[in-house]
Amino acid sequence: MSAPLILLPGxxxxxxxxxSNNSNPLKLGPGLRLLSQPSSKPDATSHVLTATQAGLVTTDAKRNTVSILSFxxxxxxxxxxxxxxxxxxxSSIDYFHCMVTPHTAHALLGQLSFEGATKKTRPMLKQGELVYARVLSVGVGAGAEVELTCVNPATGKSEPGGLGPLVGGMVFEVSTGMAARLIRASSSSAEQGDVIDGLAVLSELGKKLESLGGFEIAVGRNGKVWVDCSNAGDSAIKATIAIGRCLQTTDDKRLNPVDQKKLVTRILREMKLA
Known part of the structure; x- marks a missing residue:
């Protein structure tokens, strides 16, 4: 097994x-790009993978993916x-202008970039409303506009992850590193109770809140987590706040899986949910 490797941009x-899984094509995750360079053979090129951000090289042999785990x-x-x-x-005639991160240029989201959207059925989103979107393009050079979409370009469906407007719920801020870990944990097919990427907090919350109807979660790589517990009835607000506190405390204090489970138990008791 290779020793852990930290790379810098470039x-x-x-x-x-x-x-080394040759049965599936190699997939690139966040933080990497494929570059072509001249080969020693005439009229030929070779390809290299380079880092676009600083972080730890991580691989998934089963899915044959490689990515950079950022700080x-x-x-x-x-x-x-x-x-x-x-x-x-x-909004303008053709686009919604969206804030992805503070103090940066707005990203563009086409008004028809939603599943089944037409000029008559497109969502009429207002200032302050939230959408779960995928980055479609980032352009080239300084000042290039970021474009978002709420559909899979290949299928026209709001997949994967339930893309589209986020109605109700609350949004909590976490670090970008925590957001990346939450995405991997929430998209994993592991059984309930398993620890994915050092995170047990999601599975523990799911187990503890199952009797209240569970919860929905959407995680953005930009460090935002949307949580909705509308099925919890009168306890919906308390359950939503409890989940947000658990995620933020786990992130801020870098808790290990054992301490994460203790944290969930303590916070749910404080909120009178357990």
Whole structure:
């Protein structure tokens, strides 16, 4: 097994740190890009993987993927295919102009970039409303506009992850590193109670709140987590706040799985939910 490797932007990923699953094509996760360079053979090129952000090289042999695990408090930089939670700032004839991160240019979301949307049925989103979207393109060069979409370009469906407007619920801020871990944990097919990427908090909350109807969660790589507990009836607000507190405390204090489970138990008792 290769030793852990930390790369800086522009560093090349050594071949011995790539997964060796030849049955599936290699997939690139966040923080990497494929570059072509001249080969020693005439009229030929070779390909190298380079880092676009600083972080730890991580691989998934089963899915044959390689990515960069960024440092927890890294500033979010939009990357194609990232899932983000964006807030509508204003709209124009063809686009919604969305805030993805503070103090940066607005991202563009086409008014027809929703499942089944037409000029008559498109969502009429107002300032302050939230959407769960995927980064479609980031452009090239300084000042390039980021474009978002709420559909899978290949299928026209709001997949994966239930893309589209987020109605109700509450949004909590976490670090970008925590957001990446939550996405991996929430998208994993592991059994309930398993620890994914050092996180037990989601599965523990799901187990403890199952009797209240569970909860919905959407995680953006830009460090935003949307939580909805509308099925919990009169306890919906308390359950939503409890989940947000658990996620933020786990992030701030970098709790291990055992302490995460203790935290969930304590907070649910404080909120009189257990």
């Amino acid at each position: 560093d090349e990923v050594p071949s011995d740190h790539l997964p 927890p408090n890294r500033r979010y930089i939009p990357t194609v295919n990232d899932l983000v939670i964006a807030q509508i700032h204003h």
